[in-house]
Amino acid sequence: MRITFVQGPYESLAVEYLASILKQKGHRISLVIDPQLFNTVYFKNGLLGKFFDLRPWVIKAVIASKPGLVAFSVFTSEYQWALDLARGIKQQNPALPIVFGGFHPTSVPEVVIKQKSVDIICIGEGEQAFVELVKSLSGKRSNYRIKNLWFKKDGRVIKNEIRPLLEDLDQLPFPDKDLFFSQLPFLSKYYLMMATRGCPYRCTYCGNHVKAKIYRGKGKYLRIRSVANVIQELVKAKRKYPRLKMISIPDDILPLNKPWLREFIKQYRRKIKLPFLCYTHPRYIDEEIARLLKEGGCFWLNMGLQTASEKNRLTLLHRVETNDEVREAVRCCHQVKLKFSLDHIFGIPFEGEKEYVEGLKFYNELRPSWINVFWLVYFPKTEIIKLGKKAGYINAAVEKQINEGQISTCCTLQIGSDTQDISRTQQGEFKNFALLYTLLPLIPRKLMAQIIKKKWYRKIPDVSSGVFFLAKLVARLPIHQVYLYTSELTKTVWLAREVIRKKWLNKSN
Template sequence: MRVVLIALFHYESFALRSLFSYLKARGIPVSFIGFKRMRHKAARTLKNDFMEMYDCHTETTQEEIEVLLAELERLGPSLIGLGVQSSQFPLACRVTRAIKKRFSVPVIWGGAHPTIDPERCIAETDLVCVGEGFEPLRQLSERIEEGRPYRDISNIWVNEGGAVTRNESRQLIDDLDLLPFANYDPEDKTYIDDGRMQPERNIDYFGYGFTDNPRKTIHQTMTSFGCLMNCSFCVNALTHERFRRRSVEHVLREIEEAARENPGLRMVFFWDNIFQVGKKWCLEFAEQYSKRVRIPFFAYSHPLFMEQETLVALRKAGWSVTVMGLQSGSHSVRKRIYNRRETNAQILVAARRLDALRAVKSLHGVFRIYYDYVKNNVLETQGDLRESLDLILSLPKNFIFQAFNLSFFPNYLLTRVYLEKGFITENDIEGNSTASGNDWITSFDKRREYRGFLRIHEYYYLLFSLAQFKLFPNTLVRWMERRGIFFGRLRSLHLLCRTVRFLDLYFRPSNYVWLFAILRMVSLRLKYRHGAFVRLR
C-alpha cells in the first residue's frame, strides 16, 4: 500500500505536505510529487519595490506527463491524490485521464476547487474530497489496503461508472495541535519540471533554488485554519470554515525544528488569513517568539484587527512584512460587492498604526507595508475610483501598492451576480479560465488602446501608483485628477509613473536597507557552497 500525493504547480503546497505528515504519522506509506513549478514573470507593476514579478503557470508538455507516469509506475501506488486549485482544473483533468489510461488505481482530488465545485470535479475523477481531508484520506487509505468498500466515508464523493455517491460532511478537527507539522524534508519526495525529474530540488517562494534540506531560507506555515471574515471573493465565504488555531507552543516547536534543520533559515511566512486574531494568543506568541526563535516573519493584517498593544508586541518579536487588503477605497463597493464591513476611517486608523510600527525597535530594522487592491471591477464607478484615490492619498507614504485582477470562481455569490448582470460568461469562471494562475496581475500595456471603462480604470490605477511615493506631492495628484491631466495620454502618465518610481526607489537609502535584507534572506553563499543554487529563470 502506498499513497502518492501530487501537487500541481505548487512545490511548497502546505495542504498536501500536511496530509503527507498526517498519513506518515499513522504508518501509511506516502510519497509526494511536485509536478511543475510556478515561474516568475516580469511585470512593470509600478510597485514601490525592487521586485516587479509575479508567479504564473507554464505549458505542460506531454514529455512531462510521461515522466510523471514513469515515476508513478516506479512507486506503485494503491491510491493517487491530486491537490487541485481552480486554475489547475484543465491540467488536473489531463493528468487524471493519463493516469487512468495507464493504471487501475483510484484517483482522488482534494483542495479548494473540488470543495467549491464538487459536481463538476466528480465527473472527471474517481473520488473527490469535499472539505478537510485528514481523516477521510486516512480512512480511505486503510480501507483500500484492507480491500474493504469505501463508498460511505464522510467528506468523500465516489464516482462508480457514472453513479455518484455524495457522502455527508464531517465535523472539523477541533484541536489542531493533534496534527503533525507539514513535512519539508527530502525523504519520499520528487519533483518534475523542464521535461525531466528534478531530484531533491525544490523552489522557494521567491523562486530561488534549494533542496528540501538545510539549504532552505524560508519556512512557510499557518497557525490557524478558517477565517472570521466573509469576503465575497474568498473561498471562506462558500465553505464557512470556522476559525481554529494551534497553540503557541505547537507553532513555536515547529519553527524551532525548522531552524535546527535549516541553518540558512532567514524568514518565516505565516499564511493565516488574518494573523492578529485574539489578543491573548498574539501577546503570548510575541513574547515566546522573541525569546525562542528570533527570525523575522511575514503576516497578513486586516483593518478590523488592529489592537495597538498586539501590533507593537508582534513588531518587537520580528514582524517585518505585512499585506493589508484595501480591495477598494469606496466604502459602498466594499460593503455591497465584497461584503467587507470596515469603514474608510477604520482603514486610515489601521494604516497609521501600521506606519507607526516603523519606529518600533525590532529584530528587523525595516517594516514593509503592502496594500492590496482589486482591479478591473466593472461595478466600480468613476465616483468609486475617486473615493479610492482620496483614501489612498490619505495613507502614510512609502507603502507598496499592488493591484490584482478580479477573478471569478465557481458558485461564489460574487460570480453569480456578475453572471446574472451579463458582465461575464461561463468562460470567464475559473476552471474554464486560468486567469488566477496566469493573469492575476496585469500591468500597463503601452501597445494597447484603452477605451471606455478600461481607460477610466487604468487612469486611476496609475494615479494610485503615484500616491505611494513621497517624491510626488498629493496636491499634484489631486490637481491632475480634477483636471483630467494625462487622461487622453495614458502612455505619458505611465512614463511619469516609471520616472517617479525610479527616482524614489533608487535614491532613497532605506530601500537599500531592505534590499540588503532580501539578499541575506536568499543566502547565496550557503546555496553556492552546497551546490543548491538554481538560477532564476
C-alpha cells in the same frame, strides 16, 4: 501503501499536512512536481511554455513511483492542468485510483466527479478522510462510506456527508517540509506556517464563505492553535533548516486574539528571532497590536481593503470596516514604523474610473509601503458571481467556464499574456491605474496630488505586462530584501536552470 502527490511548483501546506499524518500511519509518500515553467498564473508565455512543457515527464514519474493512490490538491487555477495530467496517468494505468481534493472540488464537487479521470473527490479538510481512504484501499474490502469523500462505483456516485471539523488543531502533526524542500531547496530560506484555520468574515469574493457554508453545523469554523504548539514547530524548523531567513504566516487574520498574540510575540522574540510577515484586517490593528508586531520582528503586514469606496465595500463585498477605521489602523502602523501593504481589487462590478480615482486619493492620504493590485477573480460558488451577473459580466456560459476552471484566474497581470475574461478597453484602464497604484508609494504625495488634479492618469499609455512586472519589482525593493527569497522571478530562474541542465528529470521522491 505508497501515495504519490502531484503538484505545481508551489509549496502546499495541505499536502505537507497530509503527508505527515500518512507517514505517521506507516505509509510511503512520493511527490512529483511539474515546474510549469512560463505556464503559471504569474508567468505565462505560449512559446516558452511549450518549450519547457514537462507534463509527459510528470506522467512517467508518477507511474514510475508505483503508487497505490495518486492525489492532487486542486485550486481553481490549477484545475485544467490537473485534469490534463490525470488523463495522461489514466491512459498509462486505467486501474490506478486518482483523488482530487482542495478548494475547487470542495466548491463544485458535482462538476469534478463527472470527469472520467477522477475516481474520488475530497470535500473540505482532508486529514482524517485521507487516513481512512488509504486504509480502505490497503485492505481487502473497500469502504465507500468515508465522510467528506465522494466515490464512483458501478456507474453511480456515492456522496458521503461532511464530518465535524477538527477543533483541536494541536492534534495534527507538524507539516512535512522535507517533501518540498528536497526538490525546491530555495524554499528552505523561508518557512510557511499557519496558526489558524478559518476567518470571522464572509467577503463575497472569497472562498471562505463557500467553505463555511459547507461546514455549517459541523463545529467551530474559526480555530487557533496554542502558542506552545506554534512555537514548538518553529523551534524545530529553525534547528532543522539552518538556511532559514524568515517566517511567512498567511493566516487570514493573525492577531485575532490579543492575549494569544501577546504570548506568541513574547515566546517568538525569545526563541525564534526571525523576521516574519503576516496578514490582518483593519479592525484587528490598534496601537498595542502594531507595537507587538513591530517588536516581535514583523517586517511586512498585509491588510485587505479591496476598494476605497466605503459604500461598495459594505454593499458589494460585505466588508464592514469604515474608512475611518482604516485610517486609524494605518496611523498605528506608521506610528511604530511598521511597513504594511494594502490589497486593492480592480474589476469589482459597478466600479470604474470614478472609484479608481477615489482610490488614488485615499491611498495618497494613507501612504502605504506597498499596494497589492489584483483583478477580481470569480471563484466558483462565491457570492460575487451574483453581482457579476447583475452587472452583465457573467452569463450561464461564463459561469460554466468558471466552474470548469476555464476562465483565467490570474489576479494581476501575466507576463506575455492577458486575462481572458475582460475586454481590451477594461484591460487598458485597469493597467494604467494599476501602474499608478503600484508606484504610488514611490511617488511624492504632492506629485501624486497633481497627477490626480490634472487627470494625467488618462495620458498614461497602455503598458505591457513586462513593464508592469518591472514596476512591481522596483516598488517592492524598499520593503525588505528578504522578499526576494520568495519571488516568482527567483523561482522561475532556478527552475529553468535545473530543467536546462536536465537535473530536474532526476528529481521526485
